[in-house]
Amino acid sequence: MRDAVAVTQSPRPPRDAVPDHLAGRAVAVDVADPDLDADVRAVLAALALDPVTREVDTADVVVTDRDHADPRPGVARVVRVGGEDAAGDDDEVIRLPSGTADLVGALLAPVTTGGGVLVAVVGAVGGCGVSTLAAAIAVRAADFGRTLLVEADPRGTGIDLVLGAESEPGLRIEDVRAELGGPDPDALWGAVPEVGTGCRVLARSRDRDETPVARSASDGALGAVSAHRAAGGLVVCDVGGFAVGDPVLARADLVVVVTRADFQGVVAAGRITCELPGATLVIRTHRGDPLEAADVADAAGLVRWHVLPEVRSVRRLAGTGDLGGALEAGARGSRWRLRRLGALADALLGEVLSGDR
Structure with a gap:
């Protein structure tokens, strides 16, 4: 198993340091690869975000390594991740661990939950x-x-x-x-x-x-x-x-x-x-x-x-x-x-x- 990404060495920020638009954000992790799962959870920990189970229909963001992500009703955004050596050149897939900063950006971005x-x-x-x-x-x-x-x-x-x-x-x-x-x-x-x-x-x-x-x-x-x-x-x-x-x-x-x-x-x-x-x-x-x-x-x-x-x-x-x-x-x-x-x-x-x- 490869080494954990560098972000795991960062101290966990206090709850009151989390940006206002992240407070209460529900992030579901649906990652099958154990290395990728560890990388994603390390990033969430550094952002003081506790992952919820994939079964939660009201997740604001789902992070997944599946090819055909199937967002459930109420899910505002799907973020796809993959390994460095995985086949394919899909620009929408964030490659970890080198793409840790991109994953952080995707998680920090405001989620639109309008009534459309x-x-x-x-x-x-x-x-x-x-x-x-x-x-x-x-x-x-x-x-x-x-x-x-x-x-x-x-x-x-x-x-x-x-x-x-x-x-x-x-x-x-x-x-x-x-x-x-x-x-x-x-x-x-x-x-x-x-x-x-x-x-x-x-x-x-x-x-x-x-x-x-x-x-x-x-x-x-x-x-x-x-x-x-x-x-x-x-x-x-x-x-x-x-x-x-x-x-x-x-x-x-x-x-x-x-x-x-x-x-x-x-x-x-x-x-x-x-x-x-x-x-x-x-x-x-x-x-x-x-x-x-x-x-x-x-x-x-x-x-x-x-x-x-x-x-x-x-x-x-x-x-x-x-x-x-x-x-x-x-x-x-x-x-x-x-x-x-x-x-x-x-x-x-x-x-x-x-x-x-």
């Missing part, structure tokens, strides 16, 4: 209306405060089309520089197109020539999501298809999985819910579906599920960019099935805004 909420909508199969549902949730969420609809799908073709904002001037995903730590939330809010009172959209440009980026911190969508949420805003993300380790899904307060009432939909939804057991299922139904919605939910193993019938008027409104206005107007003059889409959006928001999750 992130709702992510993901499709189990293609063509099940993920963008339409995400747009509906965002429009209805505007009643609760600043709501930003973000197209997190790297292969998206412009969710602003659904809301008729494709010609509106303003920022697109490609304009956001995530590598600078995320945009200023107020500047971001003022620069993106408005699609309704209290609701704005950050979509992908349809004029881009570059290959779609992977879902990682290098993508401007994640920086925008983090910035708006940290400022206390409500974010709704169109995630598109499912990918293991998706950073948006890992951070979401509510994940909505949309699927169809057929065998392909059941299998795909089951695979996703194995990775995301706390998700809520929305089953898009059509006349003549081979399966009942209840059977789909049962096979997927989810307790929370909703049914949304296919409605031609909704598809038409989304295609013409009039969906946002119809939903914002509420029930007045709307067909009952369009009202059902609004009611579903309200029900999903109720799950995450009621504080019961």
